[in-house]
Amino acid sequence: MVNVAYLMLLFPLAGFLVLVAFGRRMGDPVAGWVGTIAVFGSFVAACVVLAGLLGLSESHRVVVHDYFTWFQVGGLSVPVGTLVDPLSMTMCMFVTFVSAFIHLYSIGYMKGDRDYTKFFVYLNLFVFSMLLLVLGNNLLITFIGWEGVGVCSYWLVAFWFHRESAASAGKKAFIYNRIGDAGFLVAIFLIFEKTGTVQYESGPGGGIFGQLPHLGGGTATAVVLLLLLAATGKSAQIPLFNWLPDAMEGPTPVSALIHAATMVTAGVYLLCRMNPVLHLTGTGAEVVAAIGGVTSFVAATIACAQQDIKKVLAFSTVSQIGYMILAVGSGAYIAAIFLMVAHAFFKGLLFLGAGSVIHGLHDEQDLKRMGAIRRYMKWTTVTFTIGYLAIAGIPPLAGFWAKGDVLDNTYAHYKVLWVIGLVTAVLTAYYMSRLEILTFGGRPRFEQPGPQGEPALAEPHESPWIMRIPLIVLAFFAFFAGALDLPWVHTHDLQSFLAPVFGVDLYNDHLGDSPLWYLAVADVAAALAGLIVAVWLWRGDEVYQPALEPAFLQRVWYWDDFYDTIIGRPSQRLATFCAWVVDSRVIDGAVNGTAHLAKVTGTAARRLQTGYARNYALGIAIGMALIIGFMLSRVWWGG
Amino acid sequence: MSLSGAWYLGLAAVVFTIGAIGLLVRRNVLIMFMCIELMLNAANLTFVTFARMLNDIGGQAVVFFVLVVAAAEVVVGLGIVVTNYRRRATTMADDMNALKG
Numbered sequence: 078m079v080n081v082a083y084l085m086l087l088f089p090l091a092g093f094l095v096l097v098a099f100g101r102r103m104g105d106p107v108a109g110w111v112g113t114i115a116v117f118g119s120f121v122a123a124c125v126v127l128a129g130l131l132g133l134s135e136s137h138r139v140v141v142h143d144y145f146t147w148f149q150v151g152g153l154s155v156p157v158g159t160l161v162d163p164l165s166m167t168m169c170m171f172v173t174f175v176s177a178f179i180h181l182y183s184i185g186y187m188k189g190d191r192d193y194t195k196f197f198v199y200l201n202l203f204v205f206s207m208l209l210l211v212l213g214n215n216l217l218i219t220f221i222g223w224e225g226v227g228v229c230s231y232w233l234v235a236f237w238f239h240r241e242s243a244a245s246a247g248k249k250a251f252i253y254n255r256i257g258d259a260g261f262l263v264a265i266f267l268i269f270e271k272t273g274t275v276q277y278e279s280g281p282g283g284g285i286f287g288q289l290p291h292l293g294g295g296t297a298t299a300v301v302l303l304l305l306l307a308a309t310g311k312s313a314q315i316p317l318f319n320w321l322p323d324a325m326e327g328p329t330p331v332s333a334l335i336h337a338a339t340m341v342t343a344g345v346y347l348l349c350r351m352n353p354v355l356h357l358t359g360t361g362a363e364v365v366a367a368i369g370g371v372t373s374f375v376a377a378t379i380a381c382a383q384q385d386i387k388k389v390l391a392f393s394t395v396s397q398i399g400y401m402i403l404a405v406g407s408g409a410y411i412a413a414i415f416l417m418v419a420h421a422f423f424k425g426l427l428f429l430g431a432g433s434v435i436h437g438l439h440d441e442q443d444l445k446r447m448g449a450i451r452r453y454m455k456w457t458t459v460t461f462t463i464g465y466l467a468i469a470g471i472p473p474l475a476g477f478w479a480k481g482d483v484l485d486n487t488y489a490h491y492k493v494l495w496v497i498g499l500v501t502a503v504l505t506a507y508y509m510s511r512l513e514i515l516t517f518g519g520r521p522r523f524e525q526p527g528p529q530g531e532p533a534l535a536e537p538h539e540s541p542w543i544m545r546i547p548l549i550v551l552a553f554f555a556f557f558a559g560a561l562d563l564p565w566v567h568t569h570d571l572q573s574f575l576a577p578v579f580g581v582d583l584y585n586d587h588l589g590d591s592p593l594w595y596l597a598v599a600d601v602a603a604a605l606a607g608l609i610v611a612v613w614l615w616r617g618d619e620v621y622q623p624a625l626e627p628a629f630l631q632r633v634w635y636w637d638d639f640y641d642t643i644i645g646r647p648s649q650r651l652a653t654f655c656a657w658v659v660d661s662r663v664i665d666g667a668v669n670g671t672a673h674l675a676k677v678t679g680t681a682a683r684r685l686q687t688g689y690a691r692n693y694a695l696g697i698a699i700g701m702a703l704i705i706g707f708m709l710s711r712v713w714w715g716g
Numbered sequence: 717m718s719l720s721g722a723w724y725l726g727l728a729a730v731v732f733t734i735g736a737i738g739l740l741v742r743r744n745v746l747i748m749f750m751c752i753e754l755m756l757n758a759a760n761l762t763f764v765t766f767a768r769m770l771n772d773i774g775g776q777a778v779v780f781f782v783l784v785v786a787a788a789e790v791v792v793g794l795g796i797v798v799t800n801y802r803r804r805a806t807t808m809a810d811d812m813n814a815l816k817g
Binding site: 684685688689690691695698 | 736739740741743748809810812813814815816817
């Protein structure tokens with residue numbers, strides 16, 4: 078059953094092709110159903126493959142299948158093939174599952190959109206690319222998927238491209254990702270240079286992981302840092318995280334899909350996949366952990382001051398991915414994957430819930446204009462609240478277990494980063510509580526005109542069933558996903574399933590059982606502290622509290638202004654210089670100068686052409702005289 | 717009395733010079749043609765003289781070629797002159813300056 082792994086890829090690819098060919102004729106809502114069924118099919122295929130994989134004994138749970146050779150150059154042969162192992166299957170399971178429900182939700186959310194069909198075309202291609210990234214058995218296939226999700230995110234973020242802000246957000250996402258992609262490419266070159274292969278663990282010499290001795294310590298560090306650059310682009314980490322909040326310009330299901338479940342996890346997946354290389358270099362791992370920890374903290378502070386409901390969630394995504402990267406840097410890959418799975422459920426839920434609120438409020442996204450939504454949208458309120466408690470880290474919801482696992486492992490390795498992580502946990506609980514209170518609590522502020530004199534909004538309405546079902550399903554998993562990997566269970570859980578991929582030795586320095594309980598108490602205390610502070614600060618009806626939302630945080634620590642100053646403006650000045658000096662003076666000068674030179678010499682030379690035959694004859698005579706004179710001189714002076 | 721070859725060569729040089737100067741100073745195309753003929757025949761005379769002096773028949777053979785070429789050239793040249801005269805009613809070289817730069 079493991080051998081049908083290609084079906085997971087074929088379903089969304091087929092959906093994509095069918096929608097490209099016939100989508101326009103199907104229209105709304107048939108095209109949406111076709112796309113949704115394709116992804117559900119992929120999920121069923123993933124279940125079948127997973128069942129097959131579980132049927133194998135633990136040491137045999139790596140199934141590589143080459144379908145055909147893509148190209149062969151010299152000693153390099155690149156197959157198109159899949160790698161089915163516990164890591165890739167864990168990814169496939171939640172990617173297909175969450176994506177399927179996001180597709181279902183989109184049928185309702187995108188109803189009546191001008192480009193309804195095109196939306197599902199992109200969405201299916203996106204899922205296909207993500208699965209290709211996860212299932213590829215060599216770095217080049219993974220890279221194709223990597224680029225595929227990049228370009229699909231560009232299309233989807235800029236989906237409403239007639240809005241200037243959406244168009245430029247798409248470009249921003251694409252350019253930031255390209256910077257990361259450059260790091261990925263150079264890492265592939267470096268690995269190929271040293272090991273002579275791009276396959277993970279198949280092919281001659283056991284692939285990259287069989288050739289690890291050829292990667293020296295320095296090279297391994299370089300590879301890890303380049304992969305980290307790739308991950309910072311795709312997974313929105315410092316210094317390349319700015320694109321993710323802007324990417325909220327896309328339709329909300331896209332935010333849920335790209336920025337919760339699939340695309341941003343690609344960087345974490347890549348680092349986990351390359352864990353043997355990461356294990357070779359202590360320095361690299363430390364840098365990874367530091368980037369993750371700092372990003373999670375910075376993004377959490379920013380989320381505290383955002384006004385747009387989706388921007389708060391976007392920065393919370395950056396922060397949570399920071400936790401995952403922190404876990405990877407601490408060698409706790411399983412904790413990273415655990416948080417990734419839990420995050421896919423509760424962040425997908427939160428985005429879809431936010432989408433439901435935005436839908437109900439007729440596209441209003443400003444938190445300050447919401448309030449009292451609980452009275453109008455009961456289902457959304459309940460499910461969103463579950464997601465909120467999960468991400469805040471309140472036991473026994475999924476976020477508590479997953480975040481706790483990450484923090485425990487950080488505690489074992491880097492005490493300083495653990496403190497940062499704990500502070501971030503407080504901030505997470507704070508900004509999520511603020512979001513919850515402003516959206517669902519308080520009085521209905523949308524009934525009054527906005528601060529800039531926007532007209533009052535009509536009464537919100539609950540979303541249709543097709544949008545509520547995904548919320549309920551995801552809420553269920555956001556609640557119970559912690560059961561995947563409880564700390565006192567050691568068999569048949571995520572950890573024992575994934576352990577063969579990462580090797581037992583990586584987990585040797587895992588904490589014993591003794592400190593776990595007081596770390597857990599610290600986590601709960603952090604979550605409750607943030608929650609209580611938020612409730613106390615935002616209990617009143619006054620929603621405009623500038624002291625709590627400093628401009629420094631609202632403007633994202635001035636990161637965008639910083640890039641604008643050191644890169645944007647100098648580039649623009651350089652471009653202006655090139656346009657007005659280099660182009661118009663130097664290049665045009667050279668072209669015009671050549672023409673001018675020809676003109677001047679021509680004007681001078683035309684005087685020779687008198688048109689009088691006698692002048693020409695004289696020229697011939699003079700020439701003849703010179704030749705004769707020359708020859709005579711040779712005779713006389715004996716040349 | 718037989719004259720030495722130098723006299724013939726001297727005569728050829730004089731005739732050639734007359735032809736060359738005539739070509740440069742005269743304006744009438746027909747006169748200029750005659751001057752060219754003078755120069756050609758001066759060259760022929762030189763060829764024949766050297767053929768006699770060096771006892772080499774080659775020089776005399778070349779003269780035949782020159783005569784043929786000269787005849788052909790006159791045919792073409794006079795054709796052009798006649799055509800031009802029909803269009804412009806002039807045989808003056810200085811009036812034919814359409815190629816002036």
